[in-house]
Amino acid sequence: MNTSKTRVVIVGAGQAGGRAAEALRAAGHTGPITLIGEEVHLPYERPQLSKAILLDSEPNPAFIRNANGWAELDVKLSTSSRAVAADVNRREIGLKDGKTFAFDQLLxxxxxxxxxxxxxERGPLPVNYLRCMDDALALRSALQPGKNVVLVGGGVIGLEVASAAIARGCHVTVIEKAATVLPQVGSAVLSRYAETLHTAKGVCIRCGVSVKRATADGIELSDGTVVLADVILVGIGVEASVEIAQQLGLKGQQGIKVDTSGATGIDGVYAAGDVAEQWSPCHGRWMRLENWANAQNQAIATAKNMSGETTVYEAPPWFWTDQHGINIQIVGHPGAGEEIVRGDVAGGRFTTLSVRDGEVVGGIAANTARDMSVLRRLVVSRKRVSRDDLENPHFELKRSLVS
Ligand SMILES: Cc1cc2nc3c(=O)[nH]c(=O)nc-3n(C[C@H](O)[C@H](O)[C@H](O)COP(=O)(O)OP(=O)(O)OC[C@H]3O[C@@H](n4cnc5c(N)ncnc54)[C@H](O)[C@@H]3O)c2cc1C
Known part of the structure; x- marks a missing residue:
């Protein structure tokens, strides 16, 4: 039960932690809230790190709230604080500097x-990664005109940075070990389109090769070629920060398993955002959802449940990426079914629908943002669709929701 005495501790002051703190207050939680984050910065959203921070004429970091805003909300924000210990019996979180925080509810x-x-990393050139504000500011300074920038990993991060590096006048090479870029998305149409788009903008795409070792002036690849590099950014995926969860005895395949309320297996202990492992009906497996919408909405739903409301969170994965001025939105699992393409792929304005057993299980909207709300509703409703209708360019997509 949540009362005015219920002490909430949130470990992780990123988007999910910050939005959950706000949502707890919005849902009427009056007890103490402590938000613990190891970064020096106030909570912020990360999409800016590979977009505005790299592209704008001046770097202008945006934060969820300023320090006064957190004080007004009566949230005790503890930045530069790494939680290193958790005791489930004492219901206590311990920081690296020895401070402890008792909790009734933990997120x-x-x-x-x-x-x-x-x-x-063993080579002579510095290796960059892109996760936090300081990484982005350092990368921005390194992306000088004429520099040879090598991006290891042709996923969303690698391609967004490729796009920014081209805009900043760099020579850019993307190295992807899979046969295509964006292999994680699973859409052959999108992978082909992205490769064509980036190549046309001057990016050298090298798929089907992996990194062998660093040389004095670049990277030797598995096919024996050497790519010259002044700046190296590695974007080959992420792993969940689960040390605290493990100390509590919480388990998951690759994160912290939660139910549709955000609850873990321990009473009063919840997880939200990238670290939370949820059941995905369109993928048919437990997985972490690494995207802005989940960090926002699953965190808010979990906070409501912590405050005593009953909210079920069951949204399909949805994220967007901006590359060379093209907005690409992806919902569900585009790789799980047969792809139907609508629109003009060559012209950079198209929508795909992935159909499995007569249902739409995923889709992509490239510069067709208005189709995305229909795609999302189709994925959620699991409505049966007609392939003939979807393939008919004169058929209005939204009619598939009612027909
Ligand atoms: C460069 C970049 C671009 C992105 N662009 C997009 C996009 O365009 N669209 C999209 O949908 N998604 C995008 N994402 C993904 C989205 O930003 C993430 O899904 C979101 O940030 C997840 O939020 P989170 O709060 O769960 O985790 P995080 O943002 O990772 O925050 C977790 C915080 O917890 C802190 N922490 C961890 N362990 C401890 C500890 N023991 N003690 C104290 N603090 C701790 C970390 O330092 C971190 O600050 C992008 C991500 C990145 C990195």
Missing amino acids: LATGTRPRRMPEL
């Missing part, structure tokens, strides 16, 4: 951190 919003590439 773990510890997010993820970049998977590292030690074989490159």
Whole structure:
């Protein structure tokens, strides 16, 4: 039960932690809230790190609230504070500096951190990763005109940075070990489109090769070629920050398993955002959702449940990426079914629907943002659709919601 005495501790002062603190107050939680984050910065949203921070004429970091805003909300924000200990019996979180915080309810919003590439780190060139504000500011300074920028990993982060680096006048190479870029999305249409788009903008895309070792002036690849590098950024995925959860005895395949209320297996202990592992009906498996919408909405739903409301969170994965001025939104699991394409792929304005057993299980809207709300509703409703209708360019997509 949540009362005015219920002490909430949130570990992880990123988007999920910050939004959960706000949502707890909005839902009427009057007890103490402590928000613990290891970064020096106030809570912020990360999409700006690979977009505005790299692209704008001046870097202008945006924060969820300023220090006064957190004080007004009566949230005790403890930045530069790494939680290193958790005791489930004493219901206590311990910081690296020895401070402790007792809790009645605990929210773990510890997010993820970049998977590292030690074989490159052993080389003479500095290796960059992109997860926090300081990473983005350092990368921005490194992206000087004429520099050879090598991006290891052709996923969303690598391609967004490729786009920013081209805009800043760099020579850019993307190295992707899979046969195509954006392999995680699973859409052959999108992968082909992204490769064509980036190549047309001057990015050298090298798929099907992996990093062998760092040389004095670049990176040697598995096919024996050497790519010259002044700046190296590795974007090969993330791993969940689960040390605190493990101390509590919480388990998951690759994160912290939660139900649709955000609850873990321990009474009063919840998890939200990138670190939370949820059941995904369109993927048919437990997984972490690494996107802005989940960090926002699952955290808010969990906070409501912590405050005594009953809210079920069951949204399909949805995220967006901006590359060379093209807005691409992805919902569900575009790789799980047969892809139907509508619109003009060559012209950079198209929508795809992935259909499995007569239901839409995923889709992509490239510069067709208005189709996204229909795609999301189709994925959620699992409504049966007609392939003939969807393939008909004159058929209005929204009619598939009613027909
Ligand atoms: C460069 C970049 C661009 C992105 N762009 C997009 C986009 O365009 N669209 C989209 O949908 N999504 C995007 N994302 C993903 C989105 O930002 C994440 O899904 C979101 O940040 C997850 O929020 P979170 O709060 O769960 O985790 P995080 O943002 O990782 O925050 C977790 C916080 O917890 C802290 N922490 C961890 N362990 C401890 C500890 N023991 N003690 C104290 N503090 C701790 C971490 O330092 C971190 O500050 C992007 C991510 C990145 C990195």
